[in-house]
Amino acid sequence: xxxxxxxxxxxxxxxIIRQIFSGELRPRDRVPxxxxxxxSTGVSRMTANRALRELNDEGYVExxxxxxxxxxxxxxxxxxxxxxxxxxxxxxxxxxxxATILRCAESPADNAAAEALQIDVGMSxxxxxxxxxxxxxxxxxxxxxxxxxxAPQFLHQDFTAITPSAYLSSVSPLQxxxxxxxxxxxxxxxxxxxxxxxxxxCLVVNRRTWSHGSPVTYARLFHPASRFELSGxxxxxxxxxANRRVGGGSNSK
Amino acid sequence: xxxxxxxxxxxxxxxIIRQIFSGELRPRDRVPxxxxxxxSTGVSRMTANRALRELNDEGYVExxxxxxxxxxxxxxxxxxxxxxxxxxxxxxxxxxxxATILRCAESPADNAAAEALQIDVGMSxxxxxxxxxxxxxxxxxxxxxxxxxxAPQFLHQDFTAITPSAYLSSVSPLQxxxxxxxxxxxxxxxxxxxxxxxxxxCLVVNRRTWSHGSPVTYARLFHPASRFELSGxxxxxxxxxANRRVGGGSNSK
DNA sequence: TAGTGGTCTAGACCACATA
DNA sequence: ATGTGGTCTAGACCACTAT
Numbered sequence: 001x002x003x004x005x006x007x008x009x010x011x012x013x014x015x016i017i018r019q020i021f022s023g024e025l026r027p028r029d030r031v032p033x034x035x036x037x038x039x040s041t042g043v044s045r046m047t048a049n050r051a052l053r054e055l056n057d058e059g060y061v062e063x064x065x066x067x068x069x070x071x072x073x074x075x076x077x078x079x080x081x082x083x084x085x086x087x088x089x090x091x092x093x094x095x096x097x098x099a100t101i102l103r104c105a106e107s108p109a110d111n112a113a114a115e116a117l118q119i120d121v122g123m124s125x126x127x128x129x130x131x132x133x134x135x136x137x138x139x140x141x142x143x144x145x146x147x148x149x150x151a152p153q154f155l156h157q158d159f160t161a162i163t164p165s166a167y168l169s170s171v172s173p174l175q176x177x178x179x180x181x182x183x184x185x186x187x188x189x190x191x192x193x194x195x196x197x198x199x200x201x202c203l204v205v206n207r208r209t210w211s212h213g214s215p216v217t218y219a220r221l222f223h224p225a226s227r228f229e230l231s232g233x234x235x236x237x238x239x240x241x242a243n244r245r246v247g248g249g250s251n252s253k
Numbered sequence: 254x255x256x257x258x259x260x261x262x263x264x265x266x267x268x269i270i271r272q273i274f275s276g277e278l279r280p281r282d283r284v285p286x287x288x289x290x291x292x293s294t295g296v297s298r299m300t301a302n303r304a305l306r307e308l309n310d311e312g313y314v315e316x317x318x319x320x321x322x323x324x325x326x327x328x329x330x331x332x333x334x335x336x337x338x339x340x341x342x343x344x345x346x347x348x349x350x351x352a353t354i355l356r357c358a359e360s361p362a363d364n365a366a367a368e369a370l371q372i373d374v375g376m377s378x379x380x381x382x383x384x385x386x387x388x389x390x391x392x393x394x395x396x397x398x399x400x401x402x403x404a405p406q407f408l409h410q411d412f413t414a415i416t417p418s419a420y421l422s423s424v425s426p427l428q429x430x431x432x433x434x435x436x437x438x439x440x441x442x443x444x445x446x447x448x449x450x451x452x453x454x455c456l457v458v459n460r461r462t463w464s465h466g467s468p469v470t471y472a473r474l475f476h477p478a479s480r481f482e483l484s485g486x487x488x489x490x491x492x493x494x495a496n497r498r499v500g501g502g503s504n505s506k
Numbered sequence: 507t508a509g510t511g512g513t514c515t516a517g518a519c520c521a522c523a524t525a
Numbered sequence: 526a527t528g529t530g531g532t533c534t535a536g537a538c539c540a541c542t543a544t
Contacts, residue, residue, distance in 0.1 A: 007512075007513060007514090008513085008514075009513080009514090033528075033529065033530080034529080034530070035528075035529080043514085043515090044514060044515045044516065044517095045515090045516085045517090046299075046514070046515070046516090046533095047513085047514060047515080049530080049531080049532090050513095050514095052530085053530090053531090057310075058489060059489065060489070063529090063530060063531095064522095064523085064529080064530075065521075065522060065523080065529065065530040065531065066521075066522035066523035066524080066528080066529050066530065067522085067523055067524080067528095067529065067530080068523095068528090068529060068530080069529090069530080175488070175489065176486075176487065176488040176489075177486070177487050177488075178484070178485070178486045178487075179483075179484060179485045179486075180482050180483070180484045181434060181456070181482060181483040181484070182456065182478060182482045182483075183436035183437075183454040183455060183456040183457075183476075183478035184436075184454070184478060185452065185453075185454060185478075199438065199452075200438075201436040201437070201438060201454030201478070202436060203434070203435060203436040203456075204436075210488075223436075225435060225436035225437060225438075225454070229433050229434060229435045230432075230433070230434040230435075231431070231432060231433045231434070232431070232432045233429075233430070233431045233432075234429065234430050234431075235428070235429040235463075236311060236312065236313070236428065236429075260531075260532060260533090261532085261533075262532080262533090286509080286510060286511080287510080287511070288509080288510080296533085296534090297533060297534045297535065297536095298534090298535085298536090299514095299533070299534070299535090300532085300533060300534080302511080302512080302513090303532095303533095305511085306511090306512090316510090316511060316512095317510085317511075317541095317542085318510065318511040318512065318540070318541055318542080319509080319510050319511065319540075319541035319542035319543075320509095320510065320511080320541085320542060320543080321509090321510060321511080322510090322511080
């Protein structure tokens with residue numbers, strides 16, 4: 001089960017990905033150009049091109065013809081991870097985002113958090129609980145747990161100005177994410193914090209994110225069913241272009 | 254805003270995608286080999302290679318070294334669309350899938366279905382309502398609407414043997430999909446069909462799929478909150494390989 | 507043995523940015 | 526004028542599969 005030899009374009013890709021993950025190459029940093037890779041690694045330009053082009057397709061870097069290749073910044077990285085910042089979402093709808101902090105303190109891990117973050121129950125976690133408002137209407141209650149060693153300054157941030165998610169993205173590159181979506185009835189306190197009618201369910205998103213292969217943060221996001229939905233749309237790449245020329249009489253989009 | 258000239262590898266890709274969408278090339282059909290494309294289109298082999306390789310990466314075709322290139326079959330296509338068949342999911346968990354048909358008839362479009370499928374209210378739709386069981390426990394109520402012209406034989410299928418989703422995949426290549434996920438309280442009838450406790454919410458998935466640029470089917474999928482969750486995991490490609498060599502002391506996965 | 511995909515090379519021309 | 530990415534070519538070697 002050995003993989004014989006690893007192709008050179010793959011070796012190049014992994015070399016650069018490693019430098020990005022390790023922090024040796026930071027977002028917006030310049031990545032060696034094709035010609036530089038040709039000189040430094042002895043590979044042909046087509047091979048260097050393939051490595052950088054695939055890194056571009058995968059969202060690791062951004063290439064600008066005539067300028068150069070640069071490590072993708074965190075906005076782009078979060079696009080790769082399909083993670084959205086609630087504040088950005090609200091701003092995108094043209095509304096105002098406000099956050100109310102309910103709690104911001106160190107606390108021992110309960111069962112759920114310990115399991116999610118692969119630590120022992122009772123270990124110390126950074127914990128924030130806040131409510132996000134869209135035009136003064138509560139839309140999300142965020143219960144966030146963070147491993148101290150990845151963001152020691154977490155509790156000292158002003159979460160009315162920067163969301164926990166945005167702050168964490170800025171200090172630790174997200175490299176892996178998991179979502180679990182459930183419908184749940186809220187407890188009394190959650191219901192009141194979100195100003196929900198009794199009998200109204202919550203759409204709950206549990207999200208874990210990893211950096212460098214180990215869990216960094218675990219969040220439980222509660223949304224009033226009447227004010228929140230998740231949506232996703234998928235079209236395979238290239239389909240539009242091909243559709244333009246096929247299917248003579250169908251209504252285009 | 255003209256794009257000057259379209260690169261040849263793109264032209265090749267679009268040519269083949271068009272043949273797939275139009276049915277000229279059916280799943281499992283052989284796609285011209287690199288050498289054949291070189292001969293028929295006058296392009297160099299590297300260019301043909303790039304076209305076919307990218308089609309492979311995008312899930313349109315599957316390539317087997319030493320054998321050839323083939324149009325990806327519908328299993329693979331549904332992977333591209335992140336669509337899962339409930340029967341497959343249940344089988345994957347090692348459980349038995351059963352379906353109970355509640356309704357299977359033609360019916361006029363109501364407001365929601367008409368809007369979703371971009372037709373006028375009252376137009377005739379094929380309509381099926383069924384309950385999916387996992388080891389005899391109801392887990393999903395499916396309310397499915399289909400545009401007649403895309404699957405005229407829809408109502409004559411045995412949905413205890415093949416799910417509506419699987420049947421539709423087999424007659425019409427899914428090329429675009431949209432999901433909207435909500436939490437809702439079920440009405441009396443849904444609650445009874447799913448054998449839910451009173452006060453228990455539903456996780457509801459509304460799914461639309463397109464073929465050849467126009468909507469084909471609209472489904473509302475109701476799940477008991479206590480027996481169903483949606484999950485998603487994302488890791489950027491290549492990350493594992495790079496992680497293997499970085500971050501000296503972290504616990505691998 | 508012939509065909510397939512997988513990779514790689516050493517050139518080349520182009521449009522575009524920067525200086 | 527130089528460097529960048531974007532594309533393309535006409536070869537080449539390899540491992541694999543089929544016959």
